[in-house]
Amino acid sequence: MATLKLLAISGSARNGSLNGRLLAAASHAASSRGAQVDTIDLRSLALPLYDGDIEARTGVPAGASSLLEAVRACDAVLIVTPEYNGFPTPLVINAFDWLSRLQATGERPSGLAATANKPVGLLAASPGPLGGLRSMNLLRQYLQMTFAMIVVPQQFALGRAHEAFDEAGALNDPKAVQSVDNVLRSLAHLAAALRPG
Protein backbone atom coordinates (compact mmCIF):
# COMPACT_ATOMS: atom_id res chain seq x y z
CA MET A 1 0.00 0.00 0.00
CA ALA A 2 1.29 3.52 -0.83
CA THR A 3 2.56 5.65 2.04
CA LEU A 4 -0.12 7.88 3.53
CA LYS A 5 0.90 11.53 3.36
CA LEU A 6 -0.71 13.19 6.36
CA LEU A 7 -0.82 16.93 6.93
CA ALA A 8 -1.03 17.71 10.66
CA ILE A 9 -2.45 21.07 11.77
CA SER A 10 -2.86 22.43 15.29
CA GLY A 11 -5.44 25.09 16.08
CA SER A 12 -3.24 26.38 18.87
CA ALA A 13 0.29 27.61 18.30
CA ARG A 14 1.11 28.57 21.87
CA ASN A 15 4.06 27.07 23.71
CA GLY A 16 3.00 24.04 25.71
CA SER A 17 -0.32 23.76 23.88
CA LEU A 18 -2.33 20.70 24.92
CA ASN A 19 -3.60 20.38 21.37
CA GLY A 20 -0.04 20.60 20.11
CA ARG A 21 0.78 17.72 22.45
CA LEU A 22 -2.15 15.69 21.20
CA LEU A 23 -1.12 16.46 17.63
CA ALA A 24 2.40 15.23 18.41
CA ALA A 25 1.09 12.01 19.99
CA ALA A 26 -1.21 11.38 17.02
CA SER A 27 1.57 12.17 14.55
CA HIS A 28 3.84 9.74 16.35
CA ALA A 29 1.14 7.05 16.16
CA ALA A 30 0.58 7.73 12.45
CA SER A 31 4.33 7.65 11.71
CA SER A 32 4.78 4.37 13.52
CA ARG A 33 2.10 2.93 11.24
CA GLY A 34 4.08 4.05 8.19
CA ALA A 35 2.53 7.44 7.41
CA GLN A 36 4.62 10.38 6.30
CA VAL A 37 3.54 13.23 8.54
CA ASP A 38 4.12 16.87 7.64
CA THR A 39 3.15 19.50 10.17
CA ILE A 40 2.19 23.02 9.21
CA ASP A 41 2.38 25.72 11.88
CA LEU A 42 -0.51 28.09 11.18
CA ARG A 43 1.14 30.91 13.12
CA SER A 44 4.17 30.74 10.84
CA LEU A 45 1.90 31.49 7.88
CA ALA A 46 1.62 35.04 9.27
CA LEU A 47 -1.93 35.49 8.03
CA PRO A 48 -3.57 38.70 9.24
CA LEU A 49 -7.15 38.58 10.38
CA TYR A 50 -9.17 38.39 7.16
CA ASP A 51 -9.80 41.88 5.83
CA GLY A 52 -11.25 42.63 2.41
CA ASP A 53 -9.27 45.85 2.22
CA ILE A 54 -5.99 43.95 2.65
CA GLU A 55 -7.09 41.54 -0.05
CA ALA A 56 -8.04 44.40 -2.40
CA ARG A 57 -4.79 46.25 -1.72
CA THR A 58 -2.19 43.49 -1.71
CA GLY A 59 -4.01 40.29 -2.61
CA VAL A 60 -4.21 37.06 -0.61
CA PRO A 61 -1.10 36.72 1.60
CA ALA A 62 1.56 34.20 0.61
CA GLY A 63 0.86 32.12 3.73
CA ALA A 64 -2.47 31.07 2.24
CA SER A 65 -0.68 29.71 -0.83
CA SER A 66 1.66 27.74 1.45
CA LEU A 67 -1.39 26.20 3.13
CA LEU A 68 -2.93 25.43 -0.26
CA GLU A 69 0.23 23.68 -1.47
CA ALA A 70 0.44 21.68 1.76
CA VAL A 71 -3.19 20.57 1.43
CA ARG A 72 -2.66 19.74 -2.21
CA ALA A 73 0.42 17.63 -1.48
CA CYS A 74 -1.18 15.46 1.21
CA ASP A 75 -3.58 12.51 1.08
CA ALA A 76 -5.34 13.47 4.29
CA VAL A 77 -5.44 16.24 6.88
CA LEU A 78 -5.52 15.90 10.66
CA ILE A 79 -6.74 18.96 12.57
CA VAL A 80 -6.36 19.12 16.35
CA THR A 81 -7.91 22.25 17.78
CA PRO A 82 -9.01 23.70 21.11
CA GLU A 83 -12.42 25.23 21.44
CA TYR A 84 -12.83 28.85 22.38
CA ASN A 85 -16.31 29.44 23.76
CA GLY A 86 -17.56 26.41 21.92
CA PHE A 87 -16.01 27.36 18.56
CA PRO A 88 -12.89 26.30 16.69
CA THR A 89 -10.10 28.81 17.20
CA PRO A 90 -9.77 31.91 15.03
CA LEU A 91 -6.33 30.61 14.02
CA VAL A 92 -7.92 27.70 12.15
CA ILE A 93 -10.93 29.53 10.75
CA ASN A 94 -8.90 32.53 9.61
CA ALA A 95 -6.38 30.32 7.80
CA PHE A 96 -9.13 28.44 5.98
CA ASP A 97 -11.03 31.66 5.22
CA TRP A 98 -7.92 33.05 3.51
CA LEU A 99 -7.43 29.72 1.71
CA SER A 100 -10.97 29.98 0.33
CA ARG A 101 -10.08 33.33 -1.30
CA LEU A 102 -7.35 31.86 -3.53
CA GLN A 103 -8.42 31.66 -7.15
CA ALA A 104 -6.98 29.15 -9.63
CA THR A 105 -3.87 30.36 -11.43
CA GLY A 106 -2.21 28.46 -14.27
CA GLU A 107 -1.54 24.97 -12.96
CA ARG A 108 -2.59 25.71 -9.38
CA PRO A 109 -6.17 24.98 -8.38
CA SER A 110 -8.26 27.39 -6.35
CA GLY A 111 -8.25 27.01 -2.56
CA LEU A 112 -11.67 25.40 -2.63
CA ALA A 113 -10.67 23.00 -5.41
CA ALA A 114 -7.58 21.96 -3.41
CA THR A 115 -9.67 21.03 -0.39
CA ALA A 116 -12.53 19.32 -2.25
CA ASN A 117 -12.85 15.61 -1.42
CA LYS A 118 -9.78 15.68 0.82
CA PRO A 119 -10.21 13.40 3.85
CA VAL A 120 -9.98 15.06 7.27
CA GLY A 121 -9.80 13.71 10.80
CA LEU A 122 -10.61 15.81 13.86
CA LEU A 123 -9.23 15.72 17.38
CA ALA A 124 -9.53 18.23 20.20
CA ALA A 125 -8.08 18.66 23.67
CA SER A 126 -9.11 20.74 26.64
CA PRO A 127 -8.52 20.79 30.39
CA GLY A 128 -12.32 20.74 30.70
CA PRO A 129 -14.37 17.55 30.87
CA LEU A 130 -15.75 17.69 27.31
CA GLY A 131 -12.37 18.11 25.65
CA GLY A 132 -13.54 20.56 22.99
CA LEU A 133 -16.30 18.39 21.58
CA ARG A 134 -18.55 21.31 20.58
CA SER A 135 -15.89 22.95 18.43
CA MET A 136 -15.25 19.73 16.52
CA ASN A 137 -18.88 19.48 15.51
CA LEU A 138 -18.82 23.03 14.16
CA LEU A 139 -15.50 22.50 12.43
CA ARG A 140 -16.90 19.37 10.80
CA GLN A 141 -19.80 21.39 9.39
CA TYR A 142 -17.52 24.23 8.19
CA LEU A 143 -15.09 21.91 6.42
CA GLN A 144 -17.79 19.77 4.83
CA MET A 145 -20.25 22.46 3.79
CA THR A 146 -17.87 25.06 2.41
CA PHE A 147 -14.65 23.23 1.64
CA ALA A 148 -16.23 19.97 0.45
CA MET A 149 -13.77 18.05 2.61
CA ILE A 150 -14.74 14.57 3.73
CA VAL A 151 -14.54 14.47 7.50
CA VAL A 152 -14.37 10.92 8.83
CA PRO A 153 -17.15 10.03 11.30
CA GLN A 154 -14.73 9.00 14.03
CA GLN A 155 -13.49 11.90 16.16
CA PHE A 156 -12.05 12.24 19.63
CA ALA A 157 -12.14 14.98 22.26
CA LEU A 158 -9.54 14.56 25.00
CA GLY A 159 -10.95 15.89 28.27
CA ARG A 160 -8.78 16.79 31.28
CA ALA A 161 -5.95 17.02 28.79
CA HIS A 162 -3.59 18.69 31.28
CA GLU A 163 -3.45 15.31 33.10
CA ALA A 164 -3.47 13.10 30.01
CA PHE A 165 0.20 12.92 28.98
CA ASP A 166 3.26 11.36 30.53
CA GLU A 167 6.62 13.11 30.59
CA ALA A 168 7.55 11.72 27.19
CA GLY A 169 4.36 13.16 25.68
CA ALA A 170 2.52 9.85 25.34
CA LEU A 171 -1.14 9.51 26.31
CA ASN A 172 -1.57 7.79 29.69
CA ASP A 173 -4.98 6.26 29.07
CA PRO A 174 -5.11 3.25 26.70
CA LYS A 175 -8.69 4.20 25.81
CA ALA A 176 -7.49 7.59 24.60
CA VAL A 177 -4.73 5.91 22.58
CA GLN A 178 -7.37 3.66 21.03
CA SER A 179 -9.67 6.59 20.24
CA VAL A 180 -6.89 8.50 18.48
CA ASP A 181 -6.01 5.33 16.63
CA ASN A 182 -9.61 4.90 15.47
CA VAL A 183 -9.53 8.33 13.85
CA LEU A 184 -6.16 7.67 12.21
CA ARG A 185 -7.22 4.26 10.95
CA SER A 186 -10.43 5.61 9.47
CA LEU A 187 -8.54 8.46 7.84
CA ALA A 188 -6.00 6.07 6.30
CA HIS A 189 -8.74 3.79 4.96
CA LEU A 190 -10.63 6.66 3.40
CA ALA A 191 -7.50 8.16 1.85
CA ALA A 192 -6.54 4.76 0.40
CA ALA A 193 -10.03 4.28 -1.02
CA LEU A 194 -9.96 7.71 -2.67
CA ARG A 195 -6.44 7.39 -4.10
CA PRO A 196 -6.61 7.48 -7.91
CA GLY A 197 -5.82 4.19 -9.69
Ligand SMILES: Cc1cc2nc3c(=O)[nH]c(=O)nc-3n(C[C@H](O)[C@H](O)[C@H](O)COP(=O)(O)O)c2cc1C
Ligand atom coordinates in the same frame (compact mmCIF):
# COMPACT_ATOMS: atom_id res chain seq x y z
C1 LIG B 1 -10.98 32.51 24.79
C2 LIG B 1 -11.00 31.13 25.36
C3 LIG B 1 -12.18 30.42 25.36
C4 LIG B 1 -12.21 29.10 25.85
N1 LIG B 1 -13.36 28.37 25.75
C5 LIG B 1 -13.34 27.07 26.08
C6 LIG B 1 -14.48 26.24 25.81
O1 LIG B 1 -15.49 26.67 25.30
N2 LIG B 1 -14.42 24.92 26.16
C7 LIG B 1 -13.27 24.38 26.72
O2 LIG B 1 -13.27 23.17 26.97
N3 LIG B 1 -12.19 25.15 26.98
C8 LIG B 1 -12.19 26.46 26.66
N4 LIG B 1 -11.08 27.23 26.87
C9 LIG B 1 -9.92 26.65 27.57
C10 LIG B 1 -9.01 25.97 26.57
O3 LIG B 1 -9.52 24.67 26.29
C11 LIG B 1 -7.62 25.86 27.17
O4 LIG B 1 -7.07 27.15 27.32
C12 LIG B 1 -6.70 25.01 26.31
O5 LIG B 1 -5.53 24.73 27.02
C13 LIG B 1 -6.40 25.67 24.99
O6 LIG B 1 -5.74 24.76 24.15
P1 LIG B 1 -4.16 24.71 23.99
O7 LIG B 1 -3.62 24.22 25.32
O8 LIG B 1 -3.94 23.73 22.90
O9 LIG B 1 -3.66 26.07 23.66
C14 LIG B 1 -11.04 28.54 26.40
C15 LIG B 1 -9.86 29.29 26.41
C16 LIG B 1 -9.82 30.56 25.88
C17 LIG B 1 -8.51 31.31 25.86
